[in-house]
Amino acid sequence: MNRDSVEYLSQEQWAQWHTELLQSTVNRAFSRVPFYKERMRDAGVSPDDIGSVEDIVKLPFTTRDDISDNYPYGLFSVPLRDIVRIHALRSGHANPVARGLTAQDLRKRTELTARFFKISGVGADDIVQICLDPGMALHGQDLKEGAENLGALVIPPDPVSTFTRLRIMADFKTTVLITTPSYGRHLFEIFKEKNMPLAALNLKTVILIGETLTDEVRTIFERELDCETRAAYGIFEASGPSMAYECHCKCGLHIAMDHVIPEIIDPKTAKPLPEGERGELVITTVTARANPLIRFRTGDITRITKQVCTCGRTSWRMMPVESRCDNLLTVRGVKISAGQIEKLISDRTGAGPLPFLVVLHKWKHLTQIEILIAIDEKIFMGSLPQLHRWVRQSEEIFQEAIGISCRIRPVEFESIKPCLQEGRFAVSEEEFNKGC
Numbered sequence: 001m002n003r004d005s006v007e008y009l010s011q012e013q014w015a016q017w018h019t020e021l022l023q024s025t026v027n028r029a030f031s032r033v034p035f036y037k038e039r040m041r042d043a044g045v046s047p048d049d050i051g052s053v054e055d056i057v058k059l060p061f062t063t064r065d066d067i068s069d070n071y072p073y074g075l076f077s078v079p080l081r082d083i084v085r086i087h088a089l090r091s092g093h094a095n096p097v098a099r100g101l102t103a104q105d106l107r108k109r110t111e112l113t114a115r116f117f118k119i120s121g122v123g124a125d126d127i128v129q130i131c132l133d134p135g136m137a138l139h140g141q142d143l144k145e146g147a148e149n150l151g152a153l154v155i156p157p158d159p160v161s162t163f164t165r166l167r168i169m170a171d172f173k174t175t176v177l178i179t180t181p182s183y184g185r186h187l188f189e190i191f192k193e194k195n196m197p198l199a200a201l202n203l204k205t206v207i208l209i210g211e212t213l214t215d216e217v218r219t220i221f222e223r224e225l226d227c228e229t230r231a232a233y234g235i236f237e238a239s240g241p242s243m244a245y246e247c248h249c250k251c252g253l254h255i256a257m258d259h260v261i262p263e264i265i266d267p268k269t270a271k272p273l274p275e276g277e278r279g280e281l282v283i284t285t286v287t288a289r290a291n292p293l294i295r296f297r298t299g300d301i302t303r304i305t306k307q308v309c310t311c312g313r314t315s316w317r318m319m320p321v322e323s324r325c326d327n328l329l330t331v332r333g334v335k336i337s338a339g340q341i342e343k344l345i346s347d348r349t350g351a352g353p354l355p356f357l358v359v360l361h362k363w364k365h366l367t368q369i370e371i372l373i374a375i376d377e378k379i380f381m382g383s384l385p386q387l388h389r390w391v392r393q394s395e396e397i398f399q400e401a402i403g404i405s406c407r408i409r410p411v412e413f414e415s416i417k418p419c420l421q422e423g424r425f426a427v428s429e430e431e432f433n434k435g436c
């Protein structure tokens, strides 16, 4: 099938194609992944029950807990010799997310990212600069490979300072910037503070991923930079950063339906919801060879429309993610769970679960994490300089584990007690702007 025409299939053609793709995915998962065979048997469903794509609702869900529980190889559907790359990602759960890719998986992922770039107006003459936190390294790699596939010049997300990134952007005349909405605003705030005129930049497009792009923030980018903006949506567990992307109409994100089958369910009852209703996005991968995912619950709350877009594409469109229905925090595109922080604290103190408060500060549009940990002299018996050293070391360990920098502050239990949920932890948002 011609990949360029794939987004213009009729709804009947989509249904027919999805039926074929779903049947082969379910067959492969059932016969090669013991986890799926067991889950499907528990649900009383077999591959023979999938007569059409509508039968997808008979299949059991896959969750992030399932991926964590089956680390490292439990969800692989091909032998290791067929896998050419494994990504082990930080996750909000006990184990990393390990995703294998066959040579075909890699090629398809790169083709999809390149298609997303083409639709975003990016071409071989562009200079593409990617500015993302280390916690989004896999998205960064997919984007780099997709842009290189088009022949563009790529400046990957190297670990340099914000100011160095800005210098590179100006000196190399970056034409396409890929970042999160909050980090993008942070970059340009710093740029203005350094008295560097935004007009000196050569940006024609800013692609915003990892966080929801609001109309207000979009307008700020387009007005201040006199450039085009595009939003995209993706998850690490499947299909990468271009699972859904905007066309020039910017009225929702076209889902790459040749790679995934999307559904919207009620997050409480897990029942499918009609078109247009707000609920949790669930996706089934249909091209992934190494790690097929059946009915993966993303935790993201959105709506889907099946109406043909003004651009002519028939692929369904998801609206920007409104919120999450699980306890994962998304900070600068990186997902963090309370359980992950709790475990890090336990490992550092050796004292079992301790109460903590996560405070999200906004500094020049960028969310900063501060973790207030209830530590008393029974847990830490060292001197004050030793405590300072312990805090600095903890901050390094937490940054490595979470993927973004965070500040740690030991506090007395009584000072955070009123904020805690069930006496254990809480998340609080404080917005303030402090001087540079």
Ligand SMILES: [Zn+2]
Residues within 6 Å of the ligand: 247, 248, 249, 254, 309, 310, 311, 312, 313
């Ligand atoms: Zn469109």
